[in-house]
Amino acid sequence: RAYNRKGQRCQMSLHSYDWNAASRLSLEGPSFTQENAFDSAHDDEMSSNDYVSLPALPGFRRSNPRRPSSAKDQSLSFVNGYMMVRPSTSARSYSRQTDHSVVGSRPLTAPVGISKEVLDPTDVSGRYSFRRKKMEREKGNIALPFCPSSPLPAFLEHDRRVLLFNAYYEEDVLQSAIEKKRVHPCEVYFFVEDGTIEIIQTKQESSGVPHGVYLRRSKVIKPRKTRYEPGCYYEIDDLKIGNDVIIYSRKFRIASCNESTKRYVVEHCGWNDEEVRSHPLPRDQFAEVNKAKMRRESGVPGVERNRKMHDLKQVMESMLGKETSITDRGMFLENGTDALCFQVVWDDRQRLYGDIQYFRLFYYLADDTIEILRTHNKNDGRHSFTKLLKRSKLPKNGKLSTVSDPSDNYLWQDLKIGGTVNVFNRVMIIARCDAFTRQHYLSKGIVLKEDMPLMVPEKKVELKRVIPPYNGFGSEEDSLRSCMGSLNPPPPKKDLQKMRDKNGLILCFNAQLVSDKPYDADRRFVIQFFMEDDTIAIREPPVQNSGIMGGSFLRRQSMKHADGTAYAAKDMYVGNIVDIVGHKFLLLNADECTYRIMECDDRTFPFSNYTRLHEPLASKIEDIKKYFIANYDGNGELDLEGLAKCCDSIGLEFNKQELITVWRQTDRKGKGRIAFKKLLNLASEEGFSTQR
DSSP, rough: OOOOOOTTTEEEOOOOOOOOOHHHHHHGGGGGOSTTTTHHHHHHHSSSSSSSOSSSSSSTTTOOOOOOOOOOOOEEEEETTEEEEEEHHHHHHHHHHHHHGGTSOOOOOSSSTOOOSSTTTOOOOOOOOOOHHHHHHHHHOOOSSSSSSSOHHHHHTTEEEEEEEEEEEEEEEESSSSSSSSEEEEEEEEEEEEEEEEEEEEEOOOOOOOOOEEEEEOOBBBSSSSSTTTOOOOOGGGGOOTTTEETTTTTEEEEOOOHHHHHHHHHHHHOTGGGGGGOOOOHHHHHHHHHHHHHTTTTTTTOOOOOOOHHHHHHHHHHHTOOOOOTTTTHHHHHHEEEEEEEEEOOOTSSOOOOOOEEEEEEEEETTEEEEEEETTTTOOOOOOSEEEEEEEOOOSSOOOOOOOOOOOOGGOOTTTEEEEEESSSEEEEEEHHHHHHHHHHHHHHOOOOOSSSSSOOOOOOOOOOOOOOOOOHHHHHHHTSSSSSSSSOOOOOOOOHHSSTOOOOOEEEEEEESSGGGGGOOOOEEEEEETTTTTEEEEOTTTTBBBOOOOEEEOOOOOOOOOOOGGGGOOOOOOOETTEEEEEEEEEHHHHHHHHHHTTTTTTTGHHHHHHHHHHHHTTHHHHHHHHHHHHHHEOOOHHHHHHHHHHHHHOOOOOHHHHHHHHHHHHSSSSSEEHHHHHHHHHHHHHHOO
16 A cells, blocks of 8 residues: 555555566566566556655665766777777767667767778777787787878877976075075976976085975966066077076076987077077086085095095995005015004103103004004003004104105104104104114114113293283282282382472473474473372363363373383473373473472482583683673673573583573573673682582
């Protein structure tokens, strides 16, 4: 029983359907199976106008019909390397409509209407049988689905044809002292069959730049000048040598190409010789430095690497087949492992913490190499090390070199008792040798000296205390106290007697700056010398409308001469030039108090001692009279300048301070002019006793 869509009960009549499978098989043919017997019965029953639906339960209804496929069928396919023609969708549908007996069988490989067998594999109008393919395979013929007269397509004509161009692009390098621009070489591959381009960066060793595929194989559009300009792809003519190709904002310059590419573009593209001429790559300073570094690091012969190849490396290279020199093999066969033994002494006491050390020197006759071992003594307080010099050739100049003359190295003829050996700027004395070494020298006709004592007399090192220069911090006496060796130095001692006697005595001078500069010629200074501690202070008075502010030029401190001696009171007199902190000052005059201090202390100030000046003045009294008779008619007055001229004319070499001392003895009232009779009276013995 079943129910229709309105819910009414109905009864199916299944007696009209033939359930005999054998009879159904005879009628429907091989397409009938036991499984679809029930489905065919349902199809026959439900084809009536009043369709009765079975309940949607397992075993009562067949599955939903399949949706029609929207995919397009492929008309051509390759089978075992040969192109086969498949029937189209219309041909398959036509075959289903005309023959229901083949429904459900496998699809055909060609349309039903095509039944002609062709003999030429290039003919696609018929069927190319498997037998014909087997015959062509045995004969070695290649079947192509194209006729001989038609041109081959590009993917067959230019199959695997690739053009190789060498290009480069430059990249700016900032903040580098080695290079300003770095050159990146590249290989540009142009595939002729489809016009695609592939760019691969050439690898550079130890460059620190990742290399590889810069551009995968693809078509590249040329840069457009305007926004609305249609884009076009790069062709073979755009890759001429010397052209600049911009690919994704990177500017590549084509430099050269290989020989096969050159032949192809000349024969097929019509390029001339100028367009295929190779251009040199620009100089890459970083690549040159890196290449030189790698040559030094690798085992390239003839390159200075400032290091010696390891002996084991040389042995391993010879085992791998590298040729080695056999020039020394005869010496090895003659001498074997014989070695000359010397005892040498290294006296290094000239250096700080230097000492005397003892070594043994072995000279191997087989290859003229030297080995130096240290002689260990008990409780010598030194770390034990095996070798001072491993077995190698020892150069005489103390410098290693990969290419050198054999005569530049030490030979056994250069080693003698009493001689010296320069072991890389360590001068060692050869003191002794063993019996075998003496016998070897005797066999060569050389007699060695007697052995020398190994103990070298010690030299006493004299330590000299060097006082560092004054750095300007504090007083120099304080700095010298810190150099006396005490951790807590006492303050410097002062001359209390001098400070008590000279307290308040200040010498004041008017000075002029001695300079070649015109704006310094009119500058005036006041130099004060404090006699209690021999210090100097310099001040500059202000001058109106001169731009000179005035003020303190040098604070009160002790000053020294160029030779290192300190300035004293005797150096301060009129007419003297004092050099203070790189400036020279000419003392023009002094005040009245300064003159009196200098005249009262004639031992400290000898130029103010009139007693010393009277003797040369008295010896020239007759010359003074003649000078005044000739210039002043025997009567007249003179000033300080006239006195200086008179002394110069009669040969009295007085400096300015001495002239001022003589003038002050004659002009006691300070009028500025005196009669010549006073000068004669002062120069006479009677006048001198009266003045005293």
